[in-house]
Amino acid sequence: MTDFTHFNEQGRAKMVDISGKKATVRTASARTSVHVTEDIYRKITENKMEKGDVLAVAQVAGVMAAKNTSDWIPMCHPLALSGVDITFDWEKEKETYKLAIEVSVKTKGSTGVEMEALTAASATALTVYDMCKAIDKSIVIGHTYLVSKTGGKSGDFSRKR
Numbered sequence: 050m051t052d053f054t055h056f057n058e059q060g061r062a063k064m065v066d067i068s069g070k071k072a073t074v075r076t077a078s079a080r081t082s083v084h085v086t087e088d089i090y091r092k093i094t095e096n097k098m099e100k101g102d103v104l105a106v107a108q109v110a111g112v113m114a115a116k117n118t119s120d121w122i123p124m125c126h127p128l129a130l131s132g133v134d135i136t137f138d139w140e141k142e143k144e145t146y147k148l149a150i151e152v153s154v155k156t157k158g159s160t161g162v163e164m165e166a167l168t169a170a171s172a173t174a175l176t177v178y179d180m181c182k183a184i185d186k187s188i189v190i191g192h193t194y195l196v197s198k199t200g201g202k203s204g205d206f207s208r209k210r
Contacts, residue, residue: 055124064124070159075200079166082191083148083177089184090139090146093177100180104137107150107176111135114172115154115165125164131155133165135173147191150174161201167193 057063085093093103100106112133119127138149152169154162174190181188197207 062124064126067126067159070202072157072159073200074155074157075161075198076153076155077161077163077166077198078151078153078196079163079170079194080149080151080196081170081174081193082150083174084142084145084189084191085148085177085181086185086187087146089181089188090148092184093148093181094139098180099183103177103180106180107173108135108137110176111150111152111169111173115152115162115169118165118168121168122164126160128156128158128160128162128165130162130165131157133169135169145189148177150177151196161198161203163195163198167195 054065055062092098096102112135114121115133116130119125132153132155134153136151138151140147140149150170150173152166152173154166154169156162156165170193174193178188178190195206195208197205199205
């Protein structure tokens with residue numbers, strides 16, 4: 050079991066010791082999407098949702114999720130993030146509207162921020178769902194995935210589009 054970094058000598062899960070790793074600038078970007086009806090799209094874009102400004106609340110939820118990822122994901126280290134940015138883009142699809150969500154996270158530390166970016170994207174999408182579910186519970190949260198990452202021992206990664 051010692052070949053696996055997240056298992057101790059007894060084969061039990063452990064948090065990896067990163068104290069010997071050099072602090073470097075690390076970034077990660079993740080995407081997800083939320084598919085909604087035209088009615089929800091209009092209410093969001095015209096700021097007519099009963100619960101308030103959906104994208105503003107979702108953005109704050111995403112930032113909070115990034116900052117608290119280690120509380121959600123057991124083996125993640127608590128990180129001091131340098132920045133979190135969340136952007137939204139609407140796309141018209143056949144019978145729905147797709148809200149594309151992209152999250153960028155940055156730190157200077159000893160471990161990467163991929164999980165922070167993915168957690169933030171997920172929390173942002175879940176918040177959109179929460180704020181719109183009274184109108185339509187058939188909202189679909191789309192694929193969530195890492196777009197890119199920089200820094201660290203494993204090197205850079207960029208998804209081919």
